[in-house]
Amino acid sequence: MKTVNTIFFAASLLLAFTLSSCNNEDPVPVNEEELITTLTLTFTPIAGGEPVVFQFKDPDGIGGTPAVLLSDTLAAGASYTGSLALLNESVTPAADISKEVETEGDAHQFFFQGSAGLGLTFSYGDQDVNGNPLGLKTNWTIGTPGSGTLKVTLRHEPDKTAAGVSDGDITLAGGETDIEVEWLVVIQ
């Protein structure tokens, strides 16, 4: 019955080599599809004039080249419309992540937090399909001169019905943080 043994042996070897695709080709680079390399918060004065731009830029994601923060000065007593743009510039052409967020607006919400005492008040200027705030568009009123920080947070799958969340209070929002960027802000 050696034949039987030989058959078993050959069959298992055959199976083994079929299962393993002995490929020795070079790997292909992976595009980070969900990477957000660039976040731009643009304040456009309602009264007209040059827009004020705050930016976070990390072209190659985690590691590699360090991230860069750009901040600017807001005018005391002025009113602005804010707009957020998210890009993935590690791929060519750059992917517009804001669109992805807008499409899944009901699963996302931006929060804006100024440091204590800083004269920044905002309201949401856009809504998701359920009529809850999203935050790609905002309206701002700037108070008295001073300096501090402004933090933008994007939560994925927040509880938009929790108390205060639709007014921009992050405390009970839950979900996971996809973006958390903080700039120094000067109001003059």
Added chain:
Amino acid sequence: MTRFFLLLLLLPVSTFAQSPDSCQLRLSGHLLDEHDDSPLDLATFYLVEAGVGTTSDSLGAFEIPDLCPGWHTIQYSHIGCEPGEVKIFLQKDTTILLLLEHHVKWLQSVTVRARRMEAAPVQNKTDLSGWELDQLRGASLAQSIASVAGVRMLQTGPGVAKPVIHGLHGTRIAIYNNGIRQEGQEWGVDHAPEIDPFTADRIRVIKGAAALQYGIGAIGGVVLSEPDPLPESPGLKGEAMLIGQNNGKQGTLATKWQGGWKKLDGFGWRLQGSLHRGGDWKAPRYELTNTGSAQGAASIGLGYQKGRISASAYYSFFQSEWAVLRSAHIGNVADFLEAIHRDTPLYVLPFSYTINAPRQWTQHHLVKAEAVFRPEKAGIWTLVYGFQQNARQEFDIRRAGRTAKPALDMDLGTHEGTLTWKPLHDGSTWHTTVGISFQYQQNRNVAGTGVRPLIPWFNSTTAGIFGIARYAKPLWEIETGIRMDARQLLIKRFDSQDHLLTEKLPFQGLSASIGASLHPNHIWTANVQAGTTFRPPHVSELYSEGLHHAVASIEQGDPTLQSEKALKGVAGLEFHPHKRLNIQLEGYYTYIRDFIYLEPGPEPLLTIRGVFPVFQYTQTDALLWGVDADAHWEMWRRFSLDLRASLLRSRDIRQDTYLLFMPADRAEASLRYALQTNKKVSDAHLSAGLVRTGRQTRAPEGIDLLPPPEGYTLLQASASCRLLLGKQAVSFFLNATNLLNTSYRDYLNRLRYYADEPGRNIELRVKLDF
């Protein structure tokens, strides 16, 4: 409790017709070491009913003539093996082969626990069941062995567990599935071994140093999960097990069938399979939302033995999918801090069987072929080939419909071959083994994840050669061995600008061990062993770079890491003054030079998700030492008491601090009552026990964002029996863990930051033997 006697196989080798009426039957046979087939001489045999006895000769042979037909109880004993007995029904002249697990006590590998295994299907209907293992059926491999002193588990939620031996896990221990080293993505702390625990009829833990035949890297120890030997004669036998658990509303179905073939003597087969489904587990105060699992596995084994040749082939398939606690999915440090200070996890939803993201999926194929050749006067030659294909996918909660796309998708293929030769030393006290081994492994990242892979493309080629020599006298023996291994890693990866970098890294090293065992009388046994071995750094330690979501930190590999060099010494003492008391003490001391660990980096890194702490793989010199104790006392009538304790201390010598995530001290006690048995009821027991796990007070400060949790005490209870319903044997096992529904967290569970451990779990198992 060590069980040294472990009768592996009792099977008639040849039978001759004889008049059943006369008391002229002859029982003869051979007694061999199960491990290397070497004859065991000077063993005593006593037939209780007939009142006659004999001893085995230098070839391990024995013969008892003039026996009456009917049941006979054979009591046997051999130095180095605890006495045992088997029952055999004599109808005709019978030759039996007794394989004793003799080496458990003698070999350099300090085996602490060998579970009794299911008897092979034998005509004499001798029943030596794996009762102890049956009581653990349905648990994962890591959970099954966590009851061994010195062994714990590293968990990621209730369903994912990896064994930890003497404080070490992952690539620092070796897990063997049916004689082949398990090769999965074992570097990940949340990657459990892809082994169906139902394939094992015996699980053995080797806690000694440098168990040389088990390859490199196993600084902590070795776990062997082994099926019974395949049957070699016809006779269909099967079993089925049904398990239900209230926590998670889990159900498991497992079955196993084996037999031979009338037309081909020496041929045997086994088919085995299991299915499992579970929903969300429940902690005492809340549901652990998204912790369900689904698992399916099957295996087939074929074997043939004739004369001097035996050959076998084995294939197993394992697939598993499980959900990772929803509340453990966080985005950044702020989320993490919020989560660890939350009393109740963020997501608590009603019970569900649904497996949502974050979730993991694995599939594992194993093919094994083995041939054993025993040419006349030329020793025993064994050739083993194994192939494994391991696929792993991990799914995250992602944007724009990508949740359905794996964020991590890896394929690991491993070929291995081992050739060993055990020359015969006629009538000598020398036993030797030499062998060579080879392994080729390739890791591929499957395209289409849209996420940079955590570990790069690599090929790994390893070759080794070893020799082990043992000199055994009746009252003492020594064993020594040496092993040389070389590994070459070929890595292809991309830098942050997507330039392809190719690197070759060679590693080589020497392992050696020496051990002695002393057995002056039946009361005392002592053994000491020392060994040195090395572990090349894993690719994950060399090149991983990325965000570790569950603990909100960035981990960075270091391609300049050197191999870890370990020196481990183990000393054991067993005291067995009489039948009713057995005490075992074991001390160990492990020194690891260039121990690889994650060190907090000086500069946190700014990302779009905020600032993350950076942890860098680096090396230090580590020290781990401890004591394991185990006592069994049949104290009064039908009551017996088991006590077990394990203590471990660790030191990071260069930093002069403790090592991170080391198991806290643990002690347990259980009281057992054996119920009266009769023809209809056997193996009936009631037991209750307490397990106390202390708080790990010896942890480095300022690294872990949450200090080690408080210690906890759990109450557990079990009842079991085997009933004979008509001709059908049915076994029942009722087992309850965390009986008081205590809320607690375990230091070795990575999800301890987010949620409590599961609450009370009551499990009912029904086993049918056919």
